[in-house]
Amino acid sequence: xQDILLSWLRRFLPIGTIVILMLSAVSLSRVSPISAGFLPIxxxxxxxxxxxxxxxxxxxxxLALLQDAIFATEIGLHPIIWLVFYAASLSSxxxxxxxxxxxxTIHYALLSLxxxxxxxxxxxxxxxxxxxxxxxxxxxxxxxxxxxxxALSLKWIEKKIR
Amino acid sequence: MRxxxxxxxxxxxxxxxxxxxxxxxxxxxxxxxxxxPRLQMQVLNxxxxxxxxxxxxxxxxxxxTAISNLVKKISKLRRIEDKYNLLKVxxxxxxxxxxxxxxxxxxxRLLREVLQYRIESPENFASRQVARVLARARGSFAHNxxxxxxxxxxxxxxxxxxxxxxxLGIVTSVGNSGARVRLLRDPQSRVAIxxxxxxxxxxxxxxxxxxxxxxxxxxxxxxKDKARVVTSGDAGVLPPDIDIGSIVQSGGDVIEVELDxxxxxxxxxxxxxxxxxxxxxxNDDVDSAGQ
Numbered sequence: 001x002q003d004i005l006l007s008w009l010r011r012f013l014p015i016g017t018i019v020i021l022m023l024s025a026v027s028l029s030r031v032s033p034i035s036a037g038f039l040p041i042x043x044x045x046x047x048x049x050x051x052x053x054x055x056x057x058x059x060x061x062x063l064a065l066l067q068d069a070i071f072a073t074e075i076g077l078h079p080i081i082w083l084v085f086y087a088a089s090l091s092s093x094x095x096x097x098x099x100x101x102x103x104x105t106i107h108y109a110l111l112s113l114x115x116x117x118x119x120x121x122x123x124x125x126x127x128x129x130x131x132x133x134x135x136x137x138x139x140x141x142x143x144x145x146x147x148x149x150x151a152l153s154l155k156w157i158e159k160k161i162r
Numbered sequence: 163m164r165x166x167x168x169x170x171x172x173x174x175x176x177x178x179x180x181x182x183x184x185x186x187x188x189x190x191x192x193x194x195x196x197x198x199p200r201l202q203m204q205v206l207n208x209x210x211x212x213x214x215x216x217x218x219x220x221x222x223x224x225x226x227t228a229i230s231n232l233v234k235k236i237s238k239l240r241r242i243e244d245k246y247n248l249l250k251v252x253x254x255x256x257x258x259x260x261x262x263x264x265x266x267x268x269x270x271r272l273l274r275e276v277l278q279y280r281i282e283s284p285e286n287f288a289s290r291q292v293a294r295v296l297a298r299a300r301g302s303f304a305h306n307x308x309x310x311x312x313x314x315x316x317x318x319x320x321x322x323x324x325x326x327x328x329x330l331g332i333v334t335s336v337g338n339s340g341a342r343v344r345l346l347r348d349p350q351s352r353v354a355i356x357x358x359x360x361x362x363x364x365x366x367x368x369x370x371x372x373x374x375x376x377x378x379x380x381x382x383x384x385x386k387d388k389a390r391v392v393t394s395g396d397a398g399v400l401p402p403d404i405d406i407g408s409i410v411q412s413g414g415d416v417i418e419v420e421l422d423x424x425x426x427x428x429x430x431x432x433x434x435x436x437x438x439x440x441x442x443x444x445n446d447d448v449d450s451a452g453q
Contacts, residue, residue, distance in 0.1 A: 024226070057179055061186045076194030083187045126194060 009161055014047035014054045015063075017154055022067055038112060038143030040067060041085060042150045045108045048086055049093045060086050074126065081118045088114060101151045108151075109144045116140050289316040291433045293323075296340070303370060305347040306331070309431065312339045317433050320399070324432040328405040328422035329353070329393060333433065341433070345425055346374050346406070354397060355406060355419075358390035366391070366406065366419060373410060373418035387411040391419050401436050 021043040025036040040063070047055055064082035068075050088111055096107050116136030293309035311317050313336055321333040323343040331345040332353075344351055351368035355376070364379040379385060389409045395402025407421040 057182045057186060061190070064190075074194055074199070075197060076190040076192070079190035080187055080194065083183060083190065087183055122194065 006161065011054060013158065013161060014043070014051060015059055017157065018043035018047070018055075018063060021150070022063065022070065025070070037067075037071065038115065038139060039146070039150070041082065041112060041115060042108065042143065042147050043154070044082065044086060045089050045111065046104065046151055046154050048089045049096055049104070049107075052090055052093075055086075057083070057086070077119075077122060080122060081115055084118060085111065085114055101148050101155070104151050105144065105147050108147050112140055112143060289435045291315050291317060292430055293317075293341070293433050294430055295428055301370065303349060305345040305349075305351075305368060305370060305425075306334070307343050307345065307428070307431075309341050309343060309433065310339065311433060312337045312341050314338050316435060317341050318435060321433050321435045322400060322404070324404070324434060325423035325425075325428055328407070329400070330423040330425065330428070330431055332400075343431070343433075346421060346423075347371065347425060353400065353406070354394045355391050356394040356402075357385060357409070358392045358403075360389075363394050363396065373420055376409070376417040376419055379417065385409055385411075385417055 018040050022040040025039040044055065044060065060082055061079050064079035065075065067073075067078040067082070071078075092107065092111065096103050116139070119136055291311045293311040295307045296310050297308040299306050309323075317333060317336050319333055319336055321336075321341070323330040323333065323345075329346065331343040331348070331351065333341045334344045335342045346353065346366065346368055347370065348368040349370045351366075351374070353366040354363065355366045356363045362379065362385060365377045366374050367377045368374045376385070376391075387409055391406045391408060393400045393402055393404040393406060405422050407419045407423075410418045410420050
């Protein structure tokens, strides 16, 4: 029974942590609204590199839609960003040397640059205006600083369950 | 399931998954650019969704709120600690000042004893009673009030009636639970007074009118209008320096005094028994004051 439970927990851990990070972003949004948007992407990045099969693409899409609902952004904005980020993350996973937090952070920092770029590009296409380029990059910088903490926490949880 | 290798190959996704990925990205584009903003707003502002989201956010945010409150409390405690330290320093300083003031007070008292200078303060009053005016007599021949306190409350003949610190009259007769106060306006009232801050002394005599007269003003000095009049304390009937009123020069030799106490509308007054000074001086105190 315990084995089954642990097996289920291992299976749903990536999705579960992404959901928790997404909901935590609601609280964090009171402090730093832009960095908060990066929080679930951190989970997506952390898990997509070692265990891409545990994060189905359809679930990424659904979670991104949920993110749209939470932050009341236009539907479809986050799914595009998340899916492109996910694809980019998988495609460049070879660059991560082991599961060291440092290499993961650098990888995340480079990849997550896509987020403010895409956010502004999509906003430009949709509303003929920018979403605040400076703000988006400040959010990116804040997220890069938070990432090691998130990665360490997730690693700790993973170790406990394994 | 694939092994949990951290070196996932680029082609980790199967061909089907890649198609899915592209399809979903396209779907997202359709949602973003094709679906009307109105429909989007309807979906986003769905009441059930919003309330569920709010509830979930509340639950999730609980630990964050708790941490935030804890941080606030800690910073508040630090501020309190800073204030406490500041107050501690001020308290030490105040303690020093208090001891200094006590020393000065003692020295002042001893010097007064040496100079035989007396200042009236509440400690010179043996008892103090608040009395209610029960009846009043007013006319050319009598100005007095009857109050509801008597010997049972410690009032005696000679007790002083004050109103807001100003002299009103003197108790002339007293019963168990009542007393008669002769007001300063009464024709029989005579009070030794002095002009405040000067050596000028006189007698304040009631005459049944609103303003008592100043009689036997001694000294060469001319009495100025609106000069303050206080009890002189001569003869020891009344304590010195109790406010009475101010001088009103009405022309000629007649000098009247406008009383401070509101005699006409008075409802309550203070009755105090005056504790006479013995005049004894402690030799030790004199010695220490001299030093």
